Amino acid sequence: MNQPQPPQWTKTLLRWLHPENTIEEVEGDLDELYAYSVQRAGKTKALLRYLLNVVTVLPPFVRRRPGKTIYDQPFSLSPDMLKNYFKIAWRNIVRQKAYSMLNIAGLSIGMACSILILLWVQNELSYDRFHTRADQLFRLTCSAGDFKTAVSAAGMARGLQAQLPQIKGGVRMSKQYSLLFEAGEKKMEEKRVFYADSNFLEVFSFPLLSGNAATALRDPGAILITEETAKKYFGTSDAAGKTIRINNNENFTIAGVLANTPSNSHLQFDVIIPMKTMAKWSRDIQIETWGNFNFYTYLELDPKTAASASARQKLTQQIARIFHEHGQTVKIDFQLQPLTDIHLHSNLQIDLPGHGNMQYVNIFFVVAIFILIVACINFMNLATARSERRAKEVGLRKVVGANRYQLIFQFLGESFIFSFLSLVIAIGIVYMLLPIFKMLTEKPLTIHLLDGKLLMSLMGIAVLTGLLSGSYPALFLSGFAPVKVLKGKMRIAGGNLLFRNALVVTQFVVAIVLLVGTAVVYKQLDFIKKRNLGFDKSNLLYLPTTGELGGKQQALKASLAQNPLTENFSVISDLPTKLESGTIDVIWDGQTTRNQVVFPSLDVDENFVKVFKANILAGRGFEKAFSGDSSGYMINEKAMQIMGLNVNNAVGQRLNYDDREGTIIGVVKDFHYKSLQYAIEPLILRLNKWGGVVMIRTTAGNNEQTIKALEKINQQLNPAFPFTFGFLDKDLDNLYRSEQQMGSIFNLFAGLAIFISCLGLYGLSAFMAEQRTKEIGVRKVLGATVAGVVGLLSRDFLKLILIAIVIASPIAWYAMNKWLEGFVYQTTLEWWVIALAGLLATGIALFTISFQSIKAALTNPVKSLRSE
Amino acid sequence: MRRTYLGEFEELVLIMTVILDDQAYGVTVSQEIERHTGRVVTFGAIHNTLIRLEEKGFVTSELGGATTERGGRRKRLFKVTNLGKIALEDIQQLRNRLWKMMPDNNLKPSGI
Numbered sequence: 001m002n003q004p005q006p007p008q009w010t011k012t013l014l015r016w017l018h019p020e021n022t023i024e025e026v027e028g029d030l031d032e033l034y035a036y037s038v039q040r041a042g043k044t045k046a047l048l049r050y051l052l053n054v055v056t057v058l059p060p061f062v063r064r065r066p067g068k069t070i071y072d073q074p075f076s077l078s079p080d081m082l083k084n085y086f087k088i089a090w091r092n093i094v095r096q097k098a099y100s101m102l103n104i105a106g107l108s109i110g111m112a113c114s115i116l117i118l119l120w121v122q123n124e125l126s127y128d129r130f131h132t133r134a135d136q137l138f139r140l141t142c143s144a145g146d147f148k149t150a151v152s153a154a155g156m157a158r159g160l161q162a163q164l165p166q167i168k169g170g171v172r173m174s175k176q177y178s179l180l181f182e183a184g185e186k187k188m189e190e191k192r193v194f195y196a197d198s199n200f201l202e203v204f205s206f207p208l209l210s211g212n213a214a215t216a217l218r219d220p221g222a223i224l225i226t227e228e229t230a231k232k233y234f235g236t237s238d239a240a241g242k243t244i245r246i247n248n249n250e251n252f253t254i255a256g257v258l259a260n261t262p263s264n265s266h267l268q269f270d271v272i273i274p275m276k277t278m279a280k281w282s283r284d285i286q287i288e289t290w291g292n293f294n295f296y297t298y299l300e301l302d303p304k305t306a307a308s309a310s311a312r313q314k315l316t317q318q319i320a321r322i323f324h325e326h327g328q329t330v331k332i333d334f335q336l337q338p339l340t341d342i343h344l345h346s347n348l349q350i351d352l353p354g355h356g357n358m359q360y361v362n363i364f365f366v367v368a369i370f371i372l373i374v375a376c377i378n379f380m381n382l383a384t385a386r387s388e389r390r391a392k393e394v395g396l397r398k399v400v401g402a403n404r405y406q407l408i409f410q411f412l413g414e415s416f417i418f419s420f421l422s423l424v425i426a427i428g429i430v431y432m433l434l435p436i437f438k439m440l441t442e443k444p445l446t447i448h449l450l451d452g453k454l455l456m457s458l459m460g461i462a463v464l465t466g467l468l469s470g471s472y473p474a475l476f477l478s479g480f481a482p483v484k485v486l487k488g489k490m491r492i493a494g495g496n497l498l499f500r501n502a503l504v505v506t507q508f509v510v511a512i513v514l515l516v517g518t519a520v521v522y523k524q525l526d527f528i529k530k531r532n533l534g535f536d537k538s539n540l541l542y543l544p545t546t547g548e549l550g551g552k553q554q555a556l557k558a559s560l561a562q563n564p565l566t567e568n569f570s571v572i573s574d575l576p577t578k579l580e581s582g583t584i585d586v587i588w589d590g591q592t593t594r595n596q597v598v599f600p601s602l603d604v605d606e607n608f609v610k611v612f613k614a615n616i617l618a619g620r621g622f623e624k625a626f627s628g629d630s631s632g633y634m635i636n637e638k639a640m641q642i643m644g645l646n647v648n649n650a651v652g653q654r655l656n657y658d659d660r661e662g663t664i665i666g667v668v669k670d671f672h673y674k675s676l677q678y679a680i681e682p683l684i685l686r687l688n689k690w691g692g693v694v695m696i697r698t699t700a701g702n703n704e705q706t707i708k709a710l711e712k713i714n715q716q717l718n719p720a721f722p723f724t725f726g727f728l729d730k731d732l733d734n735l736y737r738s739e740q741q742m743g744s745i746f747n748l749f750a751g752l753a754i755f756i757s758c759l760g761l762y763g764l765s766a767f768m769a770e771q772r773t774k775e776i777g778v779r780k781v782l783g784a785t786v787a788g789v790v791g792l793l794s795r796d797f798l799k800l801i802l803i804a805i806v807i808a809s810p811i812a813w814y815a816m817n818k819w820l821e822g823f824v825y826q827t828t829l830e831w832w833v834i835a836l837a838g839l840l841a842t843g844i845a846l847f848t849i850s851f852q853s854i855k856a857a858l859t860n861p862v863k864s865l866r867s868e
Numbered sequence: 869m870r871r872t873y874l875g876e877f878e879e880l881v882l883i884m885t886v887i888l889d890d891q892a893y894g895v896t897v898s899q900e901i902e903r904h905t906g907r908v909v910t911f912g913a914i915h916n917t918l919i920r921l922e923e924k925g926f927v928t929s930e931l932g933g934a935t936t937e938r939g940g941r942r943k944r945l946f947k948v949t950n951l952g953k954i955a956l957e958d959i960q961q962l963r964n965r966l967w968k969m970m971p972d973n974n975l976k977p978s979g980i
Contacts (some may be wrong), residue, residue, distance in 0.1 A: 025944040028941035029915075029943070031939065033911060052910055057915055061912050062914075062916065147925070
């Protein structure tokens with residue numbers, strides 16, 4: 001009798017998982033086999049074999065012995081059953097109109113949000129992928145310490161190509177120029193003009209509508225314009241061969257017409273002028289410089305190098321080596337930036353405007369998913385809460401012979417009907433909202449329903465929603481035991497209630513996090529806008545000295561000074577928002593190692609300090625009385641710190657900037673001349689001797705008259721050029737455009753998430769109130785007040801929302817801190833922001849519940865108790 | 869008549885069932901296969917095969933009386949059916965026919 005026994009836990013496992021109708025003989029057989037192999041091979045081997053045998057008779061390996069009694073089950077997919085499912089589903093939708101409305105409204109709004117966001121995400125990700133060799137194109141960028149820039153030197157494209165066989169082609173693009181164009185009567189300033197090498201059309205795949213792509217940019221007297229521009233000037237897109245006058249001094253022929261720049265291209269241009277034209281006046285091109293970084297260089301690599309990160313790494317090192325062989329001593333690292341990364345992964349200085357941000361793409365993608373989840377939760381909640389209504393149906397179906405899988409199939413099918421119905425409505429909503437969304441995002445988003453990929457992803461969303469929202473109700477409803485259900489009233493199990501509560505909490509966690517997010521985004525934007533920039537940005541008008549104004553400095557200054565409206569002016573070399581020149585060739589007294597920090601410079605005149613209302617910390621500003629000021633420098637605080645000076649000893653120090661010897665005459669308090677996303681950089685102010693932009697400080701309320709006065713001056717001195725002007729504070733605000741967009745989109749979706757949550761809450765509260773009709777009736781008869789009843793009904797929900805606040809706070813705190821880290825100057829994330837968001841969520845939720853709870857509390861108890 | 873397909877392992881198990889006569893159940897079939905062919909087969913394979921053979925109608929089974937040696941658990945004893953016998957015979961005949969069609973020297977290792 002002392003037979004060896006295998007471990008007990010395996011038997012438990014076996015009994016638990018093995019099919020019931022064969023467990024007896026299998027267990028016996030296994031024991032017998034175990035005893036047999038213990039005899040033959042010893043205990044360890046026997047045990048191993050036994051375990052292996054056990055595994056082979058567990059699902060999914062084991063074959064089930066068919067039961068003795070076999071019912072003839074109707075096939076779930078037979079037409080009759082399908083018809084029945086549809087009929088029942090439709091009846092349920094129609095019978096419970098309010099409930100169906102809530103469900104479909106929630107789901108379709110959620111889906112619409114997701115579709116909109118996904119459209120935007122897709123658009124962001126599609127940038128520059130339309131070029132046929134997009135994955136072989138790279139932009140040469142460089143970095144000197146923390147200063148990363150998108151530009152490189154004019155000689156590099158050709159020089160590198162000659163020495164490195166991996167580089168198949170290179171095209172240089174100039175910075176963006178703003179020129180005056182004139183054809184016939186039409187005379188306008190074009191702001192998106194680029195000079196490009198003649199192989200521009202070979203490297204990039206911008207389609208040419210008319211003209212010869214091979215010769216288009218070879219003739220320095222012929223330019224390319226886009227279709228839109230052609231229509232603007234010539235009224236027709238067939239403009240090839242026509243003549244256009246640029247800057248009132250030179251005529252060009254139109255060599256060809258390009259299709260309008262695709263909106264998902266980081267290069268946005270209206271006119272392309274051959275680089276040879278620029279070579280006439282640009283010294284950088286004439287000498288093929290390796291020292292001045294003024295061009296965007298795009299390189300086409302051979303496919304092998306382009307595909308391998310290590311090969312590219314090697315290439316950048318070779319580029320740096322060749323760069324030094326050209327006599328450059330500066331320590332600069334080069335990078336090859338993939339063309340398709342430029343839009344989303346670029347945070348370079350002196351770059352083309354209009355970049356996106358990968359972080360925002362990720363954030364919005366997550367938000368889209370969460371909104372969909374919130375909508376699905378609604379469906380799950382309402383479906384399980386109202387399960388009682390369908391319990392009898394489930395019971396009856398089971399009695400008649402339905403098995404669980406059929407029921408799961410049926411309920412999942414119903415949720416699919418809901419989700420596809422919602423999809424149709426969602427597409428309608430998307431069509432309606434698209435114009436508004438386009439305005440918000442400033443993106444030309446379109447929805448092409450016949451596009452297979454889009455259709456597939458829409459279907460995907462619907463299927464996902466159907467599965468997500470239908471799975472729990474399907475599993476839950478199909479699990480009812482028919483005896484219990486049919487016997488009488490079934491109490492909803494506590495576990496189900498807990499699950500439902502968890503879902504409500506999840507919904508509100510999402511809503512509160514989004515609310516906090518919106519609040520923080522706005523707070524940060526406000527912080528940036530209100531931050532003291534170090535100079536007074538309001539009422540600063542600027543007038544670029546275009547055309548003849550540049551040559552008439554004295555006349556311009558004289559006429560500005562005559563008018564009291566414009567007399568408060570200063571001529572500076574560049575707008576602070578567009579400051580692009582700088583050098584690391586800075587030598588100062590007591591310097592120990594060669595300078596590696598880029599010092600930008602700005603040329604200002606004697607009025608600068610007065611007009612900008614900048615603060616002088618030491619020394620003085622430029623003054624007419626001092627004739628030696630032309631070799632004087634003003635520096636900002638940051639520059640002073642880098643040079644190791646202080647307020648007391650800085651003035652009078654010698655400074656060699658860009659090979660020009662001079663003395664520091666003053667220190668100006670740091671002012672922000674770049675987006676607040678960057679920390680303050682050192683700045684050298686030089687005396688302006690040539691012109692640039694005229695800045696005019698107007699007095700509040702006189703802006704319009706000042707503009708008129710300026711227009712008059714422009715007309716007198718510069719009749720050939722149209723009058724252009726701008727406000728500096730508006731330009732500064734534009735620097736935060738993407739943050740502002742993010743704020744408003746965030747706002748929209750946070751609002752919608754809360755709305756969807758409230759729809760669900762409304763449904764739940766209606767259900768709760770209905771369930772407790774009798775209880776409320778009895779309470780009222782016994783003397784409960786309306787307020788008491790409302791409180792009773794709201795209390796449960798209030799608890800859930802409090803839990804949600806507790807969970808959401810740390811999540812929101814962490815997420816928003818992460819976002820703020822991207823800013824150098826950040827607002828503080830205070831506790832009251834989260835408290836406010838929580839309070840707001842609570843308020844909205846209570847308001848939603850109040851509809852139903854007050855209605856329930858006001859019902860006459862006679863009515864609710866009558867039916868007993 | 870459509871011949872039911874019988875896999876190699878199924879055939880082996882079916883033959884063992886015939887050999888063991890009225891003592892064929894999971895343990896004995898498994899032990900006999902190991903003894904005669906040297907193949908160590910997992911119990912699950914045997915179990916599944918026997919069920920499959922029963923579904924195909926080649927064997928029948930019934931639970932035998934309880935004995936003390938297996939802790940009071942009954943065995944499921946398998947018995948070959950007429951259909952099973954016919955199937956085995958069919959296979960055997962087919963093999964014989966095919967063997968006869970083979971040229972004599974082709975089975976010998978060539979070139980030696």
